[in-house]
Amino acid sequence: xxxxxxxxxxxxxxxxxxxxxxxxxxxxxxxxxxxxxxxxxxxxxxxxxxxxxxxxxxxxxxxxxxxxxxxxxxxxxxxxxxxxxxxxxxxxxxxxxxxxxxxxxxxxxxxxxxxxxxxxxxxxxxxxxxxxxxxxxxxxxxxxxxxxxxxxxxxxxxxxxxxxxxxxxxxxxxxxxxxxxxxxxxxxxxxxxxxxxxxxxxxxxxxxxxxxxxxxxxxxxxxxxxxxxxxxxxxxxxxxxxxxxxxxxxxxxxxxxxxxxxxxxxxxxxxxxxxxxxxxxxxxxxxxxxxxxx
Numbered sequence: 001x002x003x004x005x006x007x008x009x010x011x012x013x014x015x016x017x018x019x020x021x022x023x024x025x026x027x028x029x030x031x032x033x034x035x036x037x038x039x040x041x042x043x044x045x046x047x048x049x050x051x052x053x054x055x056x057x058x059x060x061x062x063x064x065x066x067x068x069x070x071x072x073x074x075x076x077x078x079x080x081x082x083x084x085x086x087x088x089x090x091x092x093x094x095x096x097x098x099x100x101x102x103x104x105x106x107x108x109x110x111x112x113x114x115x116x117x118x119x120x121x122x123x124x125x126x127x128x129x130x131x132x133x134x135x136x137x138x139x140x141x142x143x144x145x146x147x148x149x150x151x152x153x154x155x156x157x158x159x160x161x162x163x164x165x166x167x168x169x170x171x172x173x174x175x176x177x178x179x180x181x182x183x184x185x186x187x188x189x190x191x192x193x194x195x196x197x198x199x200x201x202x203x204x205x206x207x208x209x210x211x212x213x214x215x216x217x218x219x220x221x222x223x224x225x226x227x228x229x230x231x232x233x234x235x236x237x238x239x240x241x242x243x244x245x246x247x248x249x250x251x252x253x254x255x256x257x258x259x260x261x262x263x264x265x266x267x268x269x270x271x272x273x274x275x276x277x278x279x280x281x282x283x284x285x286x287x288x289x290x291x292x293x294x
Contacts, residue, residue: 073128074140081144086150087117088144092201095151095158099212110155122148123176131181142190149186149194154201157224166191189241194231196248199225203255205266207262215266222259229256 028077094110125141149169170185177183206221224236236245 017222061234065078069097074137075123077137077140080128081141082119084117084125084144085147087113087121088147091151092136092154095155096201096260097204097210098158098205100214107155107159111159114151114155117148117151118176122173126173126176126184129176134187136186138187138190138216140168145186145190146194146197150190150197150201153195153198157198157202158205161220161224162225189239189245193237193244195228196232196245196252199228199252199255203259205278207243210266211264215263216274218259219267222256222263225252229253242271 081102091110091113094106094113098106121144125144129137129141136173155165156162166186166188168190172186174183202221206218206225209215209218210219229249232245232249232252236242236249239245
């Protein structure tokens with residue numbers, strides 16, 4: 001009896017030892033497999049993290065290069081636009097020198113100056129903007145384009161008495177563009193803004209012609225400005241981006257009223273008031289019109 005119990009105890013002890021050894025072996029195997037998995041995971045994660053960091057850095061470097069190039073282009077376009085504005089104003093001043101005696105000479109000089117603005121300065125804008133999204137940089141070059149439209153339409157009216165339309169202006173710019181790229185075309189909004197500025201120059205021209213006794217020519221200018229104002233009055237409320245245009249419409253109305261008052265006073269009161277233009281005589285109908293000087 002005692003021998004059988006001791007044998008049973010030995011068998012139990014041996015079984016416990018076997019179970020303990022198996023448990024240690026399994027835990028050792030699990031720990032080794034866990035270590036291998038962790039090593040494999042760390043070895044696979046490390047290069048992925050490095051490649052992701054490198055790709056982000058390269059992407060942001062390319063973004064920075066793109067933005068720097070865009071800012072440099074914008075600065076060049078702003079400079080070219082200022083040159084277009086300055087030289088277009090010179091064309092306008094040249095046309096304002098027109099009179100009966102020197103009409104052909106003044107227009108010939110103005111035509112050469114306008115061609116120089118197009119070939120020397122507008123061409124710079126064309127080279128910078130052709131083949132790109134014009135609207136992205138519109139604010140940079142819009143003032144110069146508006147001034148050029150004003151000068152070109154002012155010269156055309158003094159030469160032929162007609163309005164230079166947008167298609168004619170854009171057709172004159174096509175030779176400046178590379179045929180393989182999308183050409184720079186003046187958009188409708190900039191054309192209308194330049195046309196609104198034209199009425200101010202026509203008002204000054206009409207006042208100047210009245211002072212030279214050309215009342216009928218001033219009346220034709222008056223009718224021309226009325227027609228522009230009437231047509232734009234119908235168009236501007238329908239424009240989506242018409243905030244600048246609405247501001248210029250108020251100035252355009254003032255120009256129309258000044259021309260009408262001058263022509264009406266000369267026609268009704270007679271030529272006795274013509275010598276009073278620009279004087280400080282309280283009886284002059286143009287007292288208070290400060291922007292009639294050229």
